[in-house]
Amino acid sequence: MSYINKIAIGAVQKAFYENALTHREIVAILSDDKCDDTLFFHADLTRKTHNGDEVHLKGLLEFSNLCARNCYYCGLRRQNKAIKRYALKPNEIIKLAQKAIACGYKTIVLQSGESSAYKLDELCGVIKAIRDMQARVTLSLGEKSEEEYAAYKQAGANRYLLRIETTDPALYKKLHPSMSHQNRFNCLKTLRKLGYETGSGSLVGLPNQTLASIADDILFFKESDFDMIGIGPFIPNEHTPLGGERGGDFILALKVMAIVRLLLPKINIPATTAMETLDKNGRIKALQRGANVVMPVVTEGEYRKLYRLYPGKICLDDTPRHCRGCITGKIMAIGRGVSATNGDSERFIDRLAAS
Numbered sequence: 001m002s003y004i005n006k007i008a009i010g011a012v013q014k015a016f017y018e019n020a021l022t023h024r025e026i027v028a029i030l031s032d033d034k035c036d037d038t039l040f041f042h043a044d045l046t047r048k049t050h051n052g053d054e055v056h057l058k059g060l061l062e063f064s065n066l067c068a069r070n071c072y073y074c075g076l077r078r079q080n081k082a083i084k085r086y087a088l089k090p091n092e093i094i095k096l097a098q099k100a101i102a103c104g105y106k107t108i109v110l111q112s113g114e115s116s117a118y119k120l121d122e123l124c125g126v127i128k129a130i131r132d133m134q135a136r137v138t139l140s141l142g143e144k145s146e147e148e149y150a151a152y153k154q155a156g157a158n159r160y161l162l163r164i165e166t167t168d169p170a171l172y173k174k175l176h177p178s179m180s181h182q183n184r185f186n187c188l189k190t191l192r193k194l195g196y197e198t199g200s201g202s203l204v205g206l207p208n209q210t211l212a213s214i215a216d217d218i219l220f221f222k223e224s225d226f227d228m229i230g231i232g233p234f235i236p237n238e239h240t241p242l243g244g245e246r247g248g249d250f251i252l253a254l255k256v257m258a259i260v261r262l263l264l265p266k267i268n269i270p271a272t273t274a275m276e277t278l279d280k281n282g283r284i285k286a287l288q289r290g291a292n293v294v295m296p297v298v299t300e301g302e303y304r305k306l307y308r309l310y311p312g313k314i315c316l317d318d319t320p321r322h323c324r325g326c327i328t329g330k331i332m333a334i335g336r337g338v339s340a341t342n343g344d345s346e347r348f349i350d351r352l353a354a355s
């Protein structure tokens with residue numbers, strides 16, 4: 001065993017017992033592929049100990065691909081003229097949510113590009129209608145004002161997902177023209193203050209992103225004590241300025257996710273769709289390396305195809321019912337089950353109990 005390898009294995013063991021790592025230790029783990037098996041084993045054990053074997057399934061409803069932003073990596077960016085845009089009507093969103101709930105989903109994740117296509121009351125009406133169907137509502141609508149976040153919360157929204165994408169200010173600036181990094185941090189603080197179960201996350205494998213910068217992201221997640229963290233490999237989209245770039249590595253994304261699990265043992269961590277795009281068994285591999293959530297798409301028909309953040313999106317021709325059956329079978333095949341609870345993270349449950 002080399003000296004570097006000893007540092008990495010030792011760091012994994014320390015993280016398992018203490019849920020803490022230094023920047024240097026994170027970089028050592030990320031740089032050393034000989035520690036991967038030890039890392040993944042301990043991340044899986046941590047997931048099992050603190051969250052059990054059940055997997056939360058949450059229905060991802062991609063209700064509009066309109067976006068006013070221009071993030072360099074994303075197929076929904078405003079300047080991409082190669083996609084047909086859509087915005088489902090409020091009653092169409094509610095109908096899709098109703099169908100998903102009838103399939104067994106206990107959480108509906110409402111996701112869209114960042115736009116002002118909907119009036120505040122329209123979105124609040126949708127949130128309320130879904131809450132009235134006894135489901136949890138997660139929102140992923142990007143940066144909004146404090147008043148808007150408060151109104152959604154008042155209407156019944158439970159959770160909010162807003163990835164920081166990268167904590168590196170220079171990299172963020174390059175990839176997000178005319179967006180404020182500080183505002184994104186502020187939004188996350190506001191969401192927490194308003195009582196949302198708050199999720200963030202990052203992209204792994206962005207052009208010029210270093211392991212040191214990824215280690216900063218991980219430490220930011222730990223310090224912010226989020227309730228959920230989604231890690232996605234960056235997948236180049238040919239209709240964006242980053243179309244010719246290399247893209248993220250599946251194993252590196254899994255390692256980042258596994259380290260997050262060791263540092264934040266009780267949070268919810270999704271096995272992301274982007275991981276399955278890079279590896280045909282990617283979500284199951286993620287579930288065996290620290291993840292405890294899957295978010296199958298419940299959008300139907302052509303909208304599944306039109307919501308194209310990156311190429312190679314999975315299950316484009318499937319129905320929500322088929323997808324749920326398929327992922328349930330795969331989960332059962334690895335000796336796990338589908339959770340019958342509402343999907344709150346153990347971390348959030350503790351936080352509520354302490355407040």
Ligand code: SAH
Nearest residue numbers: 073074112113114141142163234235309310
């Ligand atoms: N507009 C909202 C939510 C939709 S985008 C927002 O930006 O927060 C949801 C996530 O898709 C983003 O946070 C980003 O991390 C991810 N994404 C976008 N383009 C991607 C790409 N090319 N590869 C991998 N993930 C991507």
Ligand code: SF4
Nearest residue numbers: 067069071074077113
């Ligand atoms: Fe819009 Fe979100 Fe894509 Fe950025 S990542 S272009 S905000 S949908």
